[in-house]
Amino acid sequence: MTEDRVVVVTGGASGIGLGITQLFARKGHPVAMLDVQEDALEREGAALRAQGANILARKVDVSKREEIEAAYAVIRNQLGKIAIVVANAGISEGIPFQDVSVEIWQRMVDINLTGVFHTVQASLPDMLEAKWGRIITISSHAAQSGAADRAHYSAAKGGVIGLTRALAREFAAHGITVNTIPPSVVATPMADQGIAAGTFPPLDVISQHIPIPRPGTPEDIAAACEYLASDGASYVTGQVLAVNGGMFIG
Numbered sequence: 001m002t003e004d005r006v007v008v009v010t011g012g013a014s015g016i017g018l019g020i021t022q023l024f025a026r027k028g029h030p031v032a033m034l035d036v037q038e039d040a041l042e043r044e045g046a047a048l049r050a051q052g053a054n055i056l057a058r059k060v061d062v063s064k065r066e067e068i069e070a071a072y073a074v075i076r077n078q079l080g081k082i083a084i085v086v087a088n089a090g091i092s093e094g095i096p097f098q099d100v101s102v103e104i105w106q107r108m109v110d111i112n113l114t115g116v117f118h119t120v121q122a123s124l125p126d127m128l129e130a131k132w133g134r135i136i137t138i139s140s141h142a143a144q145s146g147a148a149d150r151a152h153y154s155a156a157k158g159g160v161i162g163l164t165r166a167l168a169r170e171f172a173a174h175g176i177t178v179n180t181i182p183p184s185v186v187a188t189p190m191a192d193q194g195i196a197a198g199t200f201p202p203l204d205v206i207s208q209h210i211p212i213p214r215p216g217t218p219e220d221i222a223a224a225c226e227y228l229a230s231d232g233a234s235y236v237t238g239q240v241l242a243v244n245g246g247m248f249i250g
């Protein structure tokens, strides 16, 4: 039963990660949702369990290797070997490049790039043993076209795309595919925070510049994850699957 495959979603308590968690849970997968937001984990985890889903919700900071390792030990024990990983957790903030301190830069890289390294590397033993695995990273349009006042974010996300491509080649012969989805504009709390801070245009304004003139939804991104995680996508690896309404066509 392919629906038995255990899924890990980082940043699974909000926005895109929550949409991905909900879709895999609805399809019958055991899902581990990892996030730093304890309240949201508790609330969303309980809501999914009430619908019959097999959910493990755990507070994890993806930039801390020991927290990932500890969470994976619990996942292996309670849900089983990890088969599908969606490295989605991330932060975003608009800061002019000249104001990006070493600390701000480091935090961005620690969470948005090194967090993906930890999330993926620690899951690989299960996939190598099974000779089957699906790794999906969530990168960003910002790495494809650049984003003013988001140099640190763009750089970290560019690293995610490079990491994804390298891992695709390294693990292709082991039955493990590695792909990335770079969203452009998705209506989530992250987008709301950028709009409130004045560092991101209102969604109705930016929608006028999207060929399919609406913001993306977490469900749009989740549908692409479901495809990339499927057996039908076994010949798809190292790809940048832009689910973005045509906002960036590369």
Ligand SMILES: NC(=O)c1ccc[n+]([C@@H]2O[C@H](COP(=O)([O-])OP(=O)(O)OC[C@H]3O[C@@H](n4cnc5c(N)ncnc54)[C@H](O)[C@@H]3O)[C@@H](O)[C@H]2O)c1
Binding pocket: 010, 011, 012, 013, 014, 015, 016, 017, 034, 035, 036, 037, 060, 061, 062, 063, 088, 089, 090, 091, 092, 111, 115, 138, 139, 140, 141, 182, 183, 184, 185, 186, 187, 188, 189, 190, 191
């Ligand atoms: N929303 C967009 O328009 C958009 C566009 C491009 C890329 N993305 C990317 O999509 C991903 C999801 O973003 P979203 O829009 O759903 O944002 P969101 O803020 O709604 O969700 C991100 C989640 O990641 C969690 N998180 C943050 N730091 C963490 C850490 N150190 N460890 C564990 N969890 C952590 C947050 O608590 C939150 O639940 C991010 O990687 C983001 O960069 C989003």
